[in-house]
Amino acid sequence: MLVIGLTGGIGSGKSTVAELFRKRKIPIIDTDILARELVRPGQPALNEIIQTFGDTVIHKNGELDRQTLARLTFQNESARKKLEAILHPKIRQLMTEQINSVSAPYVIAVIPLLIEAGQTDLVNHILLVDCPEEIQIHRVKQRDNRDEQQIREILNAQASRQTKIAMADDIIENQGELSDLDAKIEKLHQKYLLMSQDET
Numbered sequence: 001m002l003v004i005g006l007t008g009g010i011g012s013g014k015s016t017v018a019e020l021f022r023k024r025k026i027p028i029i030d031t032d033i034l035a036r037e038l039v040r041p042g043q044p045a046l047n048e049i050i051q052t053f054g055d056t057v058i059h060k061n062g063e064l065d066r067q068t069l070a071r072l073t074f075q076n077e078s079a080r081k082k083l084e085a086i087l088h089p090k091i092r093q094l095m096t097e098q099i100n101s102v103s104a105p106y107v108i109a110v111i112p113l114l115i116e117a118g119q120t121d122l123v124n125h126i127l128l129v130d131c132p133e134e135i136q137i138h139r140v141k142q143r144d145n146r147d148e149q150q151i152r153e154i155l156n157a158q159a160s161r162q163t164k165i166a167m168a169d170d171i172i173e174n175q176g177e178l179s180d181l182d183a184k185i186e187k188l189h190q191k192y193l194l195m196s197q198d199e200t
């Protein structure tokens with residue numbers, strides 16, 4: 001199965017782009033959703049996280065306290081690596097299961113930190129959603145009501161636009177109107193349909 005890895009910085013438009021592929025009946029595997037499922041109460045990954053980071057990372061009701069975990073791992077490489085060592089193999093396994101369970105010419109795997117986390121071997125082709133940082137900040141501010149400083153910190157912790165562009169096989173420029181996007185996705189969809197014929 002041809003696996004297209006859809007990536008891009010915070011607020012670049014990954015979910016928006018994924019929706020346009022979904023509209024074309026292409027299955028979407030969202031690694032953020034897989035990661036959230038993995039850390040539900042009772043799941044082995046949550047127990048490993050508690051053993052590694054302590055009880056402070058769970059709420060009284062047993063659910064993961066994402067903000068506390070993010071605070072402990074953000075900009076702390078060794079803590080982040082420990083968290084990745086718990087989650088990544090399990091995400092890989094779930095991804096493989098999902099890929100094997102669908103029947104489609106190709107799948108889109110949304111992997112926000114595809115490049116940063118060195119997960120490029122999971123995919124056959126990298127599709128980057130790119131736009132200027134000021135637009136990313138503006139969109140996230142509007143969407144989440146988050147303050148600018150916080151968004152800039154997240155942006156700075158992600159790979160630079162240049163690094164991502166250098167790694168990408170295809171790039172969607174998403175700085176224009178939403179209505180411009182559909183035609184770009186249709187073009188890529190046709191290209192991936194053709195590519196998928198070579199896979200079989």
Ligand code: ATP
Nearest residue numbers: 009010011012013014015016139143174176177178
């Ligand atoms: P995150 O990394 O934070 O999950 P994302 O990359 O999935 O974000 P989206 O959620 O798709 O990004 O887009 C961020 C916000 O910008 C959303 O509110 C979305 O509706 C809006 N948006 C995306 N593309 C455009 C566009 N071309 N024009 C205007 N708004 C857009």
